Amino acid sequence: MNLKSLLIALVSGLLFGLGLSVAQMIDPAKVVNFLDVTGRWDPSLAFVMAGALAVNILATPFILKRNKPVCDTLFRTPLKEQIDRRLIIGASLFGVGWGIAGYCPGPMITAVSFVSTDIMIVLVAYIVGTFFTRLWMRKQTNNQTEQERQVQSCIE
């Protein structure tokens, strides 16, 4: 086990959780007040994204110019480019859930530090939703490759 790599993950996670907390994004009311554009509006969340984006838009191109990460063998950035139905349906459902309770995964996990049953409820539901969706997606991929193999053998 690479200890340096674990230390990086710890520092990165800690800064992320601290950032979310400092920005008060762990307070679901603040998130929902941002989403409430037709009512009493709190623009703070847009500034959180702007602050994070400002750092990353500058840093990311420089980082990706390197041949490899400092402590790893390659950059594992997403390769997929096409916009498919799954992306739209997934993002839509995610938005509905986010709007109902004001929790997206980052603040939800960070908020575990405020020990409360409400946070555990939303977290367990999130874990269940993620587990079964990933399971379904894995089966779809396996079926797909199976079909492709059959089509391939027909051609041959």
Add this chain to the structure above:
Amino acid sequence: MEIINFTPYSALTGGALIGLSAAILLLFKGRIAGVSGIAGGVILPEKEDIPWRIVFLIGLVLGGLLYQLLGISPGVESIQPVTGKLGLVLAGLLVGIGSALGTGCTSGHGICGLARRSLRSLVATLTFMLTAMITVFIVRHLLGSA
């Protein structure tokens, strides 16, 4: 429209910390700081790279604890849910299903993806922002729970 509780400085500072976190993870480890992706790889693993993911998630919670220890103001002292228990279950399920299906959440698409100028992430971010705003409009103003 009326502006309330706007905290631009703490929002920008917190955002910059999140940006720094993502830059560190990419520079040293070559990974995207997308929380749903990192958590998803622990909830139902695809590969054998679970330890760093668990450590990152522990880091998130420690970040929240550190914040409480430092007592930064204006602060969040306790978290009040904006919906009932049934709403929490429904919201958690939808956030889990949606982020797995859409391969990302606010951090992965909204921050890292946009910084890489990914069109997929731009479309995802605009989509979830829109459906979230419509949801809040329906729940708050049409059903009138607030």
